[in-house]
Amino acid sequence: MDSNGKAFLKSNMGFAIDLFLSSKRELCLVAHINLDNKHDNI
Known part of the structure; x- marks a missing residue:
């Protein structure tokens, strides 16, 4: 393999x-956003 290929x-x-x-x-x-949303729902 030539240097260009590498x-x-x-x-x-x-x-x-x-x-x-x-x-x-x-x-x-x-x-993380989904987890935050779940926490908001609780």
């Missing part, structure tokens, strides 16, 4: 990780 793979991997972390953070945020 750089491309690395940037894609970083992008995938960023995407995964941000989606995970959003899920946590949504879950």
Whole structure:
């Protein structure tokens, strides 16, 4: 594999990780909001 291929793979991997972390953070945020709503209902 040439250096361009490695750089491309690395940037894609970083992008995938960023995407995964941000989606995970959003899920946590949504879950947190749902929990807050449940507490309000009690």
